[in-house]
Amino acid sequence: MLDIHDIYKKMCKGDLIVAHEGEVSSDLISDILAQLEDKLIASGVSLKFVRKIYNIMVEALQNLYHHLEIPPDSFFDNSKFQKGSKFAIMSMTKESSGYRITTGNFIKKENCHFLRDRIEQLNYLSQEELKELYKLVLNNDEFSAKGGGGLGFIEMARKSGNKFGYEFLPYDKNFEFFVLEIVAS
Numbered sequence: 001m002l003d004i005h006d007i008y009k010k011m012c013k014g015d016l017i018v019a020h021e022g023e024v025s026s027d028l029i030s031d032i033l034a035q036l037e038d039k040l041i042a043s044g045v046s047l048k049f050v051r052k053i054y055n056i057m058v059e060a061l062q063n064l065y066h067h068l069e070i071p072p073d074s075f076f077d078n079s080k081f082q083k084g085s086k087f088a089i090m091s092m093t094k095e096s097s098g099y100r101i102t103t104g105n106f107i108k109k110e111n112c113h114f115l116r117d118r119i120e121q122l123n124y125l126s127q128e129e130l131k132e133l134y135k136l137v138l139n140n141d142e143f144s145a146k147g148g149g150g151l152g153f154i155e156m157a158r159k160s161g162n163k164f165g166y167e168f169l170p171y172d173k174n175f176e177f178f179v180l181e182i183v184a185s
Contacts, residue, residue, distance in 0.1 A: 002171050004075070004104070007179065008089040011102045015094040023085040024068065029061045036092065053099055053184050056159050057092065059152040060103050060182065064088045068105035072175050075106070098162075098185030107178045112168050115178065118150055123163040130158045160184045 008021045018036050020028065036057055040050045068088050076083040088105040107115065125133060134154045157164065165181035 002169055002177055007104060011091040017092040019091040021089045022081055024065050024088045052159055056156050056182060056184050059156045060101050063152045064103055064105055069108055071106045072172055098183050101182045104177060104179045106175050109174055109176055112176055119164050119166055122153055122157045130154060156182055
């Protein structure tokens with residue numbers, strides 16, 4: 001069976017800025033964002049770039065908080081986490097190409113196709129096309145069943161200026177583990 005903790009350990013290799021494995025809450029998001037901002041400013045990153053990375057991280061964490069699925073019970077059987085909690089993993093590392101933000105969460109298999117298609121669409125578009133899509137979605141009130149219109153993904157693609165990396169890792173017959181990578185440079 002897929003070892004989520006092993007994925008998390010691999011995400012945290014390198015020059016780690018912030019990381020989390022466990023329940024996702026609004027307080028946690030606030031704490032991570034405060035840590036992130038403090039660490040980036042202390043390391044001499046320009047305020048303009050700090051805002052860029054901060055905005056991408058806000059969208060990535062909000063996406064986790066609002067759209068993750070509660071893991072299957074079998075996940076909690078062999079973990080230290082409380083059954084039924086909103087579990088996810090995330091990290092941000094500094095690399096030669098910029099900053100890599102990686103998130104991971106459970107997703108029901110029936111939702112993978114839509115998400116894969118959405119990411120592929122965004123990866124295909126130019127910066128100008130992303131800007132137009134953002135306006136279109138915003139003006140058409142196009143929203144998903146969970147309340148979002150994909151604006152967070154569009155905004156992360158626009159702000160990062162890079163294509164998303166992603167994987168859907170099989171977990172069991174009903175769930176996959178979705179890993180998203182965003183590089184801000």
